[in-house]
Amino acid sequence: MTKQTTQAPLGSPAIALPPTSVVTLKINGEERQLHIAPWTTLLDALREYLDLTGTKKGCDHGQCGACTVLVDGRRINSCLTLAVMQEGADITTIEGLGTEQNLHPLQQAFIDHDAFQCGYCTPGQICSAAALLTEGKAKTTAEIRELMSGNVCRCGAYTNIVAAIEEVLTTQKVQRHE
Amino acid sequence: MNSFTYTRATAVDAAVREKSAASSVRFVAGGTNLLDLMKENIERPTRLVDINHLPLKTIDGTPDGGLRLGALATNADTAWHAEVQRRYPLLSQAILAGASPQLRNMATNGGNLLQRTRCYYFYDLTTPCNKREPGSGCSAIGGYNRVCGVLGTSESCIATHPSDMCVALAALDATVQVTGKNGERTVRFADFHRLPEDQPQFDNTLAPDEIVTAIDLPNEDFSQHFSYLKLRDRTSYAFALVSVAAALQLDGTTIRDARLALGGVAHKPWRDAAAEDLLKGQPATEETFRKAATAVVQQAKGYGHNTFKIELAKRAIVRALKQAAEGTQTATDVFLNSNP
Structure with a gap:
C-alpha cells in the first residue's frame, strides 16, 4: 500500500501544481490564515495544517460522520467541503465546544453514560449531537436515533450514545421551563 | 483528487460563462457528491466554480400560488421550511428520508437533481461502465446488480437515480428553472432526467452551459x-x-x-x-x-x-x-x- 503524503505547506517547491493561496478561516472564534491548495478539504486543513486533530478522518467520503464539525452552527461533514469554500464562515470543532476544565454538557454526559469504547467517532458524535440539540427537531428516543444516523460507531456504543444525548436533551428541556 | 483551480462566481450569467469555457469546468455547491467523485477519480475537473455565493438560496411563493425552491437552498432548509411542511409534506418527507442530517445541511436542491448514480460499477474504476466511460460496457448486467434498475433500463445501462427528493418532485409535477448562455427555460420534471438508452453518460437534459436556478412547485394540494x-x-x-x-x-x-x-x-x-x-x-x-x-x-x-x-x-x-x-x-x- 502506498502511504499518502501530506501536501507540502507554502514554501516547499511544488512542481507543476497550481500555487497555494491564502485562505482565512474562523475556527473556534479565532481567525487563522492558511496557505493551502484549493483541493484541501476542511477536514485536512483542520488536521494537517492547524493541528486540530480532534476532528477525525474516518471514511473520508461522508459516510461515517467522524469528521463532523459545526459551520455557522450547522453540522456538516468536513471531509466533503473544501477549506477555501468555508472562508467567512464560523467553524466550531470539538476543541471549541468545551475544555477539559469546562466540559460541554454532552462531553460530560458521554463520560457519565460510557458512550464510547475506542473513542474515534466520539468528537463527531458530540459535534453532531450539539447541533441536534440546537436544531430542536428531536424530541423522542426514536427521533434522536434517526437524527444521529449520520454518525457511525463501529464499537456499537449506540445505546449509551442515545442515552447520553437524551439526558442532555431532557435536562435542557427542564432548564428551559424553570 | 486531481489538481484544479478554484474561482467564486457572484452572478448567474458570469457562472454560466465560466462553465461554458471548457468541458472540464464544474460547478460546486454543497460538494457532497462532486467531492466524493473527485476523491474517487471519477470526476477530474480542471476548474471548480464555487456557486455558493449566487443569490439562489430563497424559498418563496410564485405568482400563481406555487412555491419556488432556490437551487442553492439546502435540502435541510427545504425539508424543514414551514411552507414546504404545510403544503408539500410529501417533499419534506422524501428529503428527510435521504442521506444524513450533516449531508442534508450541505447538499443543495440543484445538486440533489444532478447527483450521479451510486451503481457499484460506476464507482469502480477497474470495471467497464458505459456511464463513466461511454462504449466500455455495462458491468452491472450480468454482474452484482442488486441495487440496479428494473424499469426503463437499456442494454448499455441499468443504473438508478439515487435521489429521494426527486421522486417526490416528480410526483408533485415540479418544474425546473434553468439559465444558460441563450437565456432561461423551464423544464418539466419528467423531462429533466432521462432514460439511459444508448447514451447513459447523460443523466439529464441540462446542457453543459446551463445552471439550475430553481425548482417550482405548482399550486396544488396533495397535503392530506x-x-x-x-x-x-x-x-x-x-x-x-x-x-x-x-x-x-x-x-x-x-x-x-x-x-x-x-x-x-x-x-x-x-x-x-x-x-x-x-x-x-x-x-x-x-x-x-x-x-x-x-x-x-x-x-x-x-x-x-x-x-x-x-x-x-x-x-x-x-x-x-x-x-x-x-x-x-x-x-x-x-x-x-x-x-x-
Whole structure:
C-alpha cells in the first residue's frame, strides 16, 4: 500500500501544481490564515495544517460522520467541503465546544453514560449531537436515533450514545421551563 | 483528487460563462457528491466554480400560488421550511428520508437533481461502465446488480437515480428553472432526467452551459393524503431499494386525482401516468391499488440479483397508496420514516 503524503505547506517547491493561496478561516472564534491548495478539504486543513486533530478522518467520503464539525452552527461533514469554500464562515470543532476544565454538557454526559469504547467517532458524535440539540427537531428516543444516523460507531456504543444525548436533551428541556 | 483551480462566481450569467469555457469546468455547491467523485477519480475537473455565493438560496411563493425552491437552498432548509411542511409534506418527507442530517445541511436542491448514480460499477474504476466511460460496457448486467434498475433500463445501462427528493418532485409535477448562455427555460420534471438508452453518460437534459436556478412547485394540494415509503437495507441513512411517492385527492372514498412515482428502480424518478389514470375516479380500495401496482411493473425487467425489486415495488405501491388514502402520514412526524 502506498502511504499518502501530506501536501507540502507554502514554501516547499511544488512542481507543476497550481500555487497555494491564502485562505482565512474562523475556527473556534479565532481567525487563522492558511496557505493551502484549493483541493484541501476542511477536514485536512483542520488536521494537517492547524493541528486540530480532534476532528477525525474516518471514511473520508461522508459516510461515517467522524469528521463532523459545526459551520455557522450547522453540522456538516468536513471531509466533503473544501477549506477555501468555508472562508467567512464560523467553524466550531470539538476543541471549541468545551475544555477539559469546562466540559460541554454532552462531553460530560458521554463520560457519565460510557458512550464510547475506542473513542474515534466520539468528537463527531458530540459535534453532531450539539447541533441536534440546537436544531430542536428531536424530541423522542426514536427521533434522536434517526437524527444521529449520520454518525457511525463501529464499537456499537449506540445505546449509551442515545442515552447520553437524551439526558442532555431532557435536562435542557427542564432548564428551559424553570 | 486531481489538481484544479478554484474561482467564486457572484452572478448567474458570469457562472454560466465560466462553465461554458471548457468541458472540464464544474460547478460546486454543497460538494457532497462532486467531492466524493473527485476523491474517487471519477470526476477530474480542471476548474471548480464555487456557486455558493449566487443569490439562489430563497424559498418563496410564485405568482400563481406555487412555491419556488432556490437551487442553492439546502435540502435541510427545504425539508424543514414551514411552507414546504404545510403544503408539500410529501417533499419534506422524501428529503428527510435521504442521506444524513450533516449531508442534508450541505447538499443543495440543484445538486440533489444532478447527483450521479451510486451503481457499484460506476464507482469502480477497474470495471467497464458505459456511464463513466461511454462504449466500455455495462458491468452491472450480468454482474452484482442488486441495487440496479428494473424499469426503463437499456442494454448499455441499468443504473438508478439515487435521489429521494426527486421522486417526490416528480410526483408533485415540479418544474425546473434553468439559465444558460441563450437565456432561461423551464423544464418539466419528467423531462429533466432521462432514460439511459444508448447514451447513459447523460443523466439529464441540462446542457453543459446551463445552471439550475430553481425548482417550482405548482399550486396544488396533495397535503392530506400522501406517503413517501422508502424500503432499504437498514432503517436510516441508506439509498432506496425501492421507494414510492404516492399522493391522492379524495372525494369521500373516491379518488379524484392521483400521483405515483418510484425511486430506486430506474435511471430517472419513475412517474407512471398510466397507472395514475387507473386510480382516478376509482374507489380508494386495495383492489384499485393492486391494479395500479400491477400496471407499473408490467414492463419491468429483472437482472438476477435485483429481480426481487419487481415484487417489492408492487407491494410497496399498494402499501404507500393505502397509507396515503388513510392519511396516516402527517407533516409533523415526517422524518420518522419508519415504514409503519
